[in-house]
Each structure stands twice: as C-alpha cells, then as structure tokens.
Amino acid sequence: MNPNVSSSSTNNRRKTISVSGPAKYDQTRKRIERMEEERNERRRETEQKKAARKVEQAKLLAAGNPGDVDFIGMVQEWRDEQAKMHNNHKQPHYGPGSTDNHGNIIVAVRKRPMSNKEIQKKDHDSISCFHPKIWVHSAKFKVDGITKYLTHTGFQFDHAFGEDSTTDEIYMATTMPLLDHVVSTQGRATCFCYGMTGSGKTYTMSAIQQILAHDLYEELKEQGIQVEVTLAFFELYGGFVQDLLHDRKRCKLLEDGKGEVNITGLQEVPARSAEDFLRIVSAGHSQRTTHTTEANDSSSRSHAICQVFLRDPSNGDLKGKLTLVDLAGSERGSDTKSHNSLRRAESAEINTSLLSLKECIRALGQKNTHVPYRGSKLTLILKDCFSPDSKTTMIATVSPGASATDHSLNTLRYADRIKEQRISSSSNKRSTRGPASRTCTSSGPSRQRISRILSALKWNPNSSENQFDIQKATRVEEDADEKYIAESVSTLSGEISDLDDDEGTERPIKETKPTEREESEALRAARELFDVEEELRDEHFACLQDMAEMLQEEFKMIQDMEAMAQASDDAMDNYAIKLAEYLDRKELLIRSVQAKFDIVKHHREMNQSFTRDMEAFVQT
Numbered sequence: 001m002n003p004n005v006s007s008s009s010t011n012n013r014r015k016t017i018s019v020s021g022p023a024k025y026d027q028t029r030k031r032i033e034r035m036e037e038e039r040n041e042r043r044r045e046t047e048q049k050k051a052a053r054k055v056e057q058a059k060l061l062a063a064g065n066p067g068d069v070d071f072i073g074m075v076q077e078w079r080d081e082q083a084k085m086h087n088n089h090k091q092p093h094y095g096p097g098s099t100d101n102h103g104n105i106i107v108a109v110r111k112r113p114m115s116n117k118e119i120q121k122k123d124h125d126s127i128s129c130f131h132p133k134i135w136v137h138s139a140k141f142k143v144d145g146i147t148k149y150l151t152h153t154g155f156q157f158d159h160a161f162g163e164d165s166t167t168d169e170i171y172m173a174t175t176m177p178l179l180d181h182v183v184s185t186q187g188r189a190t191c192f193c194y195g196m197t198g199s200g201k202t203y204t205m206s207a208i209q210q211i212l213a214h215d216l217y218e219e220l221k222e223q224g225i226q227v228e229v230t231l232a233f234f235e236l237y238g239g240f241v242q243d244l245l246h247d248r249k250r251c252k253l254l255e256d257g258k259g260e261v262n263i264t265g266l267q268e269v270p271a272r273s274a275e276d277f278l279r280i281v282s283a284g285h286s287q288r289t290t291h292t293t294e295a296n297d298s299s300s301r302s303h304a305i306c307q308v309f310l311r312d313p314s315n316g317d318l319k320g321k322l323t324l325v326d327l328a329g330s331e332r333g334s335d336t337k338s339h340n341s342l343r344r345a346e347s348a349e350i351n352t353s354l355l356s357l358k359e360c361i362r363a364l365g366q367k368n369t370h371v372p373y374r375g376s377k378l379t380l381i382l383k384d385c386f387s388p389d390s391k392t393t394m395i396a397t398v399s400p401g402a403s404a405t406d407h408s409l410n411t412l413r414y415a416d417r418i419k420e421q422r423i424s425s426s427s428n429k430r431s432t433r434g435p436a437s438r439t440c441t442s443s444g445p446s447r448q449r450i451s452r453i454l455s456a457l458k459w460n461p462n463s464s465e466n467q468f469d470i471q472k473a474t475r476v477e478e479d480a481d482e483k484y485i486a487e488s489v490s491t492l493s494g495e496i497s498d499l500d501d502d503e504g505t506e507r508p509i510k511e512t513k514p515t516e517r518e519e520s521e522a523l524r525a526a527r528e529l530f531d532v533e534e535e536l537r538d539e540h541f542a543c544l545q546d547m548a549e550m551l552q553e554e555f556k557m558i559q560d561m562e563a564m565a566q567a568s569d570d571a572m573d574n575y576a577i578k579l580a581e582y583l584d585r586k587e588l589l590i591r592s593v594q595a596k597f598d599i600v601k602h603h604r605e606m607n608q609s610f611t612r613d614m615e616a617f618v619q620t
C-alpha cells in the first residue's frame with residue numbers, strides 16, 4: 001500500500017471502481033443487445049423487402065410485365081411523387097376556351113404502350129408523361145456495379161400524350177388547328193410524324209387520316225364551302241418519288257426558273273366523300289415500301305407524303321392544302337450494323353433528310369427568310385410547306401421500353417430543338433403580337449364540332465374526372481374576345497413599362513439625352529443582339545452535343561469496320577457510305593452555327609453603329 005495515500009481515499013476509489021465496473025459492463029451489454037436488435041430488425045426488413053419483391057415480381061409476371069422489378073419500383077415511386085403535382089392530358093388544350101397559343105408550330109409527343117415483344121424481352125416502361133412534360137428514366141448502376149439508380153431527363157412540349165391518350169385527343173390538339181387554317185384561310189399546313197422505327201408514326205398518322213376524312217367534309221359542309229377535294233399520295237424512297245396511287249409510278253422532281261418545285265407525273269385523285277378519302281388513303285398505304293429492321297418487323301423505309309388539295313371546282317385553283325407526312329423511321333448507326341449495304345445507304349439517306357427537315361422547321365419557327373430546303377429531296381419537295389404563313393405540327397412518337405431510351409432521348413431532343421427555337425422566336429416577337437395570334441387564342445371549332453369529335457372519344461362527359469365541359473367551353477368562347485383585348489392591353493402596358501424601366505437606367509445626363517425614338521431603337525438593337533447572341537450560344541452548344549454523339553458513333557464505326565474487314569469485302573463500302581452520312585450531318589450542323597454567327601455579326605455591327613451615333617449625339 002502506498003503510504004502517501006490515505007485509507008479513506010483508497011476506499012473512495014474502491015467504491016468508484018466497484019460502482020463503475022458493473023455500470024460500464026451493463027452499458028456495454030446494452031449496446032451489444034441494441035446492436036443485435038438493430039441487426040435483427042435489418043434482417044427482418046430485408047426479409048420483408050425480399051418477400052414484397054417476390055410478390056411484386058409475381059404480380060408483374062401475372063400482368064405480363066416481367067421487367068427489372070427494382071427499376072420498375074423506382075419508376076413507380078417517382079411517378080407517384082410526380083402525380084401529386086401534375087395532371088395527365090385530361091383538360092382540353094384545344095378548342096374553345098383554350099388559352100394555348102402555339103403560334104405557327106405545334107410540337108407534340110406521343111408515347112405508345114409497351115408491345116408484347118418488348119414485354120417478352122423483359123423490357124420495362126421507362127417513360128412517364130405528365131402533360132405537357134415527358135420524362136425518360138435511364139436505369140443506371142453505381143460504380144460498385146450492384147447499386148441501382150435512375151436518372152430522369154425531362155422535356156416540355158406543347159402537348160405530351162401518354163399511352164392512355166386516344167388518337168382523337170391527339171387529332172384535336174395537333175391536326176384540327178391545321179385543318180381550320182386550311183379551310184378557313186385557304187392556307188397551307190403540314191403535319192409530320194417523327195420518331196424511331198417502331199415508335200408508332202404510321203399508327204398515329206393512319207388514325208389521324210381516319211378522323212380527318214370525316215372532319216374535313218363535315219367542316220366544309222358546316223361552313224358552306226364549295227371545293228373539290230383531291231388527294232396525291234406518294235413516297236420518297238431512296239431519293240425517288242413513287243406515286244402510291246398509281247402503281248408506284250416513278251415521278252420526276254423538277255424545279256423551274258422561278259424556283260417552283262414540281263413533281264411531274266404525280267396524279268391527283270378526286271375524293272368526293274369521307275369514304276372515298278379513306279379508300280384512297282388505304283390503297284396508298286398498302287403500296288408503301290417496308291422492310292424488317294432491328295426495331296420493327298414491318299418498318300416503313302420511305303417518307304410517305306399525303307397531300308390533300310382543296311380546289312376551286314370551276315378552274316382548279318388551289319384553295320388550301322394540307323400535307324400529312326409519315327416520316328421514315330430514324331435509326332442510329334449502331335442499329336444498321338446487321339443491314340446489307342443497300343439498307344445502310346437507305347438509312348443514311350433517311351437520317352440526312354431528317355436532319356435537313358429539322359433545320360427547315362427551325363428556320364420557319366425563327367421566321368428566317370432563308371429556309372435551307374435544298375438540304376435534301378424531302379425538304380425540296382416540301383418547299384411550299386415552309387412558307388411564312390403556313391402552319392406546322394410535329395408529332396414525335398416514342399417507344400416506352402428501357403431498351404429504347406437512347407432513341408427516345410434522341411427523338412425528344414430533335415423535337416425539343418424545334419420547340420426551343422419556336423419559343424425563343426415567339427418571345428422575341430412578343431411586342432409585335434397582334435391579330436394573327438388573336439385568331440389562335442380566341443377562335444376555335446364550333447360547339448357542334450367539339451361535341452361531334454368528343455362523341456368519338458372514350459370520355460364520359462358527365463364524369464367528374466373529365467374537366468372538359470362543353471357549356472363552360474362555349475361560355476369561354478363568348479368571353480374570349482373581351483379577354484383577349486384585356487390581355488393584350490395588359491401585356492402591352494407591361495412591355496411599355498419594362499422599356500421605360502430600362503430606359504431609365506440608360507439615361508446618363510439629362511441635357512444630352514437622345515430623342516425617345518433614337519434611344520428606344522438603340523435599346524431594341526441591344527435587346528436583339530442579346531437574343532441572337534444567346535441563340536448562337538445555344539446553337540453552338542447543341543451542335544457540340546450532336547458532334548460529340550457523332551464522334552462516339554464514328555469511333556464505333558471504325559472499330560466495326562476493322563472487325564468486319566477480315567470477314568467481308570463490303571466493309572470499306574459500308575464505311576464510306578456511313579462516313580458520307582456523318583460528313584453531311586456535320587456540314588449541316590456547321591452551316592446552322594455559321595448562319596447564327598453571321599446574324600450575330602450583323603447585329604454587332606448594327607449595335608456598334610448605334611453606339612457611335614449615340615456617342616456622337618452625347619458629344620454634340
């Protein structure tokens with residue numbers, strides 16, 4: 001025993017030891033017990049999850065959808081969350097009462113249901129539609145290679161239709177406005193269906209044609225318009241125009257001295273009734289060129305163009321023209337690897353024409369005076385569809401399967417680029433909004449017409465789920481004019497006050513203030529420069545994205561070519577065909593950036609001259 005330590009302190013310490021020893025032990029024991037409990041809890045949870053997963057898997061199997069249960073669960077969870085915030089495409093976004101003003105271009109997307117083939121291949125639905133948005137869910141694995149997660153890429157269009165949407169709804173939102181334009185203004189309008197092969201273009205376009213056939217004659221009768229309806233139906237296949245209504249007779253594409261494009265040999269067929277119309281169109285469809293592709297057993301490898309002419313019965317003068325274009329399915333380079341050289345050349349031509357079409361519609365949306373319609377035969381044929389007073393609808397169709405997400409993303413990006421430009425151009429033109437947009441906002445189909453088309457829909461008008469109410473719609477139609485005027489006045493005053501605010505910050509010295517007109521012109525030039533610079537940046541960015549994508553595909557193409565070189569003498573030929581396609585696409589992309597760059601250059605020069613004038617003004 002240490003003599004320096006008193007017995008009392010030793011006792012105290014003993015006491016402490018004897019107290020803290022069992023307490024500490026107790027604590028440790030409790031912690032171990034808690035850990036064990038937690039582990040058991042985790043095990044129970046895992047077991048429960050496994051059991052639930054099994055039940056879920058069995059349910060999916062019974063429902064004929066044996067896809068990846070984890071990804072399906074994640075997508076469902078995400079949808080449940082979103083459903084709280086969004087509506088499906090239930091409300092009318094067309095007709096009387098619609099406040100949508102989509103201008104000259106309407107961009108819509110349609111997702112088709114999963115096909116039996118996809119279900120058998122254990123694919124799962126990876127696209128969610130909540131009008132006007134659509135999301136593509138990409139299934140990913142973390143670096144550990146086990147943990148699954150999803151990425152969600154969203155797009156917004158004028159209309160987004162899910163697998164439950166009927167073609168009647170799609171018709172009313174996308175094609176009916178075109179028919180109205182053609183019938184009531186004797187104008188021109190075009191409806192395109194675009195998407196990857198097997199995504200539902202032909203399905204959608206055929207159904208639109210069915211409804212259109214009835215609506216057209218009813219509409220002409222209702223409005224008391226006397227015209228002769230004639231149809232031309234042809235396909236553009238491998239660069240050749242073939243008349244589908246006359247045994248696929250080859251026609252010549254000619255451009256006369258005035259720049260008018262004519263298809264010589266193409267014959268119009270009179271369609272005196274809806275039944276006539278349908279019979280002719282169905283005969284045309286049966287003549288289309290189809291082949292089996294990786295993605296579709298019966299893939300249309302041509303662009304099918306159905307032209308509906310309204311002609312003056314006395315002299316044949318054109319009184320309106322509606323063009324319906326079922327575009328050939330887009331395929332990516334990697335999809336064409338198992339094709340022979342002819343099929344690959346076919347795909348290359350299709351892709352080039354689709355790229356060129358995108359550039360033309362974008363130019364139209366931007367109200368560009370130069371539309372690059374010479375980029376392909378397709379756009380050359382459709383030259384008159386790109387006139388400034390024409391209306392255009394683009395329906396992008398997507399397949400829902402997870403195995404098609406890359407394609408779906410491509411399709412949506414394509415459609416988005418068209419819309420993106422349209423939005424920026426319409427916002428540029430905000431201050432010039434006038435009577436033209438008034439027609440779109442306030443006038444719509446008659447009450448009878450809405451009920452006629454609605455009666456074809458599967459909706460029950462009495463159901464509380466259907467927020468479409470004919471009574472209400474008619475009331476809104478009556479109020480629309482007044483509302484339009486009020487809206488216009490308030491928008492205009494908003495714009496004027498915006499301008500005033502900006503001008504306030506620009507005024508440096510009171511005495512040297514330029515006149516109001518000169519100042520607002522300088523401001524407008526500055527705003528326009530800002531807008532076009534932004535457009536150039538967007539264009540450049542999108543071009544780089546496309547180029548980066550192409551770069552990857554080209555690397556793959558070279559690898560494929562090298563691998564094939566040992567097996568086939570065709571390898572170099574195929575490589576050359578694909579390379580030509582890539583070079584064409586790049587040229588188009590560069591041209592579109594160059595065009596934007598030239599516009600910016602022009603605006604910068606204008607702006608500098610304004611600045612010089614303003615400085616000179618200040619100095620005097």
Ligand SMILES: Nc1ncnc2c1ncn2[C@@H]1O[C@H](COP(=O)(O)OP(=O)(O)OP(=O)(O)O)[C@@H](O)[C@H]1O
Binds near residue numbers: 112330397
């Ligand atoms: N909305 C839909 N509802 C039900 N089935 C659909 C729908 N859309 C497409 N399908 C079916 O999917 C298959 C492929 O459709 P479709 O032939 O229209 O595709 P596509 O895009 O025209 O293909 P391609 O470009 O290869 O010709 C068809 O069997 C069609 O019946």
